[in-house]
Amino acid sequence: MSIVELKQVEKKYQNVHALHALDLSLNSGEVFGLFGHNGAGKTTVIKLILGLIEASGGQISVFGENPTHASAQQIRSKLGFLQENVSFYDHLTGLEVLEYFAELKGIAKKQCADLLAQVGLTLASKRRVRTYSKGMRQRLGLAQALLGKPKLLLLDEPTVGLDPIATREFYQSIDQLKKEGCSVVLCSHVLPGVEKYIDRALILGKGQQLAAGSIKELREQADLPATLQLHGVSTECIKEQLVKSTAPPQLAGLQKNIHSNSDGSVSLDVAMADRMDGIRYLSQLTQLQNLDVHLPSLEDLYGHFIANHLSHIGKPEVAL
């Protein structure tokens, strides 16, 4: 059963069409990435799911209820939400802030100390929030979102301000929650590293769905090439190898796709379907020391779909 279901959902603000006929479904234990440029409609989608705003058209169901109905109040205790740049209450300590939110959610306060430990704030738990750094506030926000082991977690730019170790620990927490059956909607501008934690992604542009699916499906839709990175061989050597009569026909004519890298390695862009043939054939090069295969990353896919969309609507610049 879908935890969240959006059918042809639209949102209009006075003169702005923020969201156009969006379909989305989120299953139990699924991590869903929501990506898009500033103003693409990501936060609008999150607000609609949370029931903070009403849709102008279409149907929304969260845990089987319309989230804006008064009867949906009780589903809120199953939700966790973290928005970007939340400040909390400067005069209260981290523990007091968390206890306040725990009490509002009807959760035992004893969970708070454990959550603060989980986000690495135990030592700062009795310090006032005004003394916290941006990263510490974000971690406090995460602890708040994780209160009561939510069944649905909505995270808007959750890793902003977190250092690399805290970011990795955050994603490990998400993995753990996922194993426990929690569904997660994750909005982020920081794309590198996100793809291995998400099951499916939706890319939005100007309120429209540009692409949706698993990373594998997005790669198929985008049809971007894979990159073979070869170490220990020169550009000329690869060119010679590609024009040999023994070269697979699909690799012929790829000389223009060869690039030299600053570390002395050479890259060759190959269509996804041909990459295994490329690997097999180029592995025969005697000077070859190493061969890395880079599939189109989430960042590449995002850039591709956004650029495509902007070129369709006649806007040359890419707002990433």
Next chain:
Amino acid sequence: MKSIFTVAKKEFRDGLRNRWVLSICVIFAVLAVGIAYFGAAAAGKVGFTSLSTTIVSLASLAVFIIPLIALMLAYDGIVGEDESGTLLLLMTYPLTRWQLLLGKMLGQGAVMAFSTTVGFGSSALMIGAFSSNTSWQDLLGPYSVFILSAVLLGWVFIAIAYVISASVSEKSKAAGIALIVWFIFVLVFDLGLLGVLVTTQGDVNATLFPYLLLLNPTDIFRLVNISYFAEQNLSGLMAIAQQTDFNLQSLLLGMLVWLFLPMGLAMHIFNRRGL
């Protein structure tokens, strides 16, 4: 109901932490003790003056300070939460807007009530302990009425602050409007009424005129306190109002109306506020 008390508890704790409670207590205590003991300094003597003089003087000064403190305490109640992002977060919790607003009212109202009682109550304790011609029994009635009306006045202006806070999108704008509202209620309104009297050379409906004072909660507060000390020589609008038959209950009821109307309005505006 539990959510309302959770919010109220947090607001009260916030008030303790950011020194609002302490500051208000000290301001009110210094003001009250100063007036009680040095009230007759202009006449060339120090010492405790009569209770009626003390209360009326206290009411005259408190009418300026209480609304200002209440407005400053609560002007960012909604817009402040919105600016810091916590309003959006709170609305994702099992908490309705009216519960949040009521919780804030209770919490900040408690800050005001506690500080007013302790601050002004300290002067009652001093008079009771050190004044030879005022007994504890004499103090009880007038001080109870004064403190009750002062608390109500504070609550009225907290409710007015919520109307402002729910209407604007920036804290700085709310602070500016709060100051204008204070200025209108404590100064402009009475001056306006006096201006009408002078301009018309008193040719206004004498029965209706005192009732216009009910349109201003600070005037009701003053009326509450002078109703206890009718023998006082009053000037200006209060002298006119003294001629009417406002009783204490109806005046306190008037203040309650002034509390519930802005609260209802604040709720209405808050409900329509976008997130």
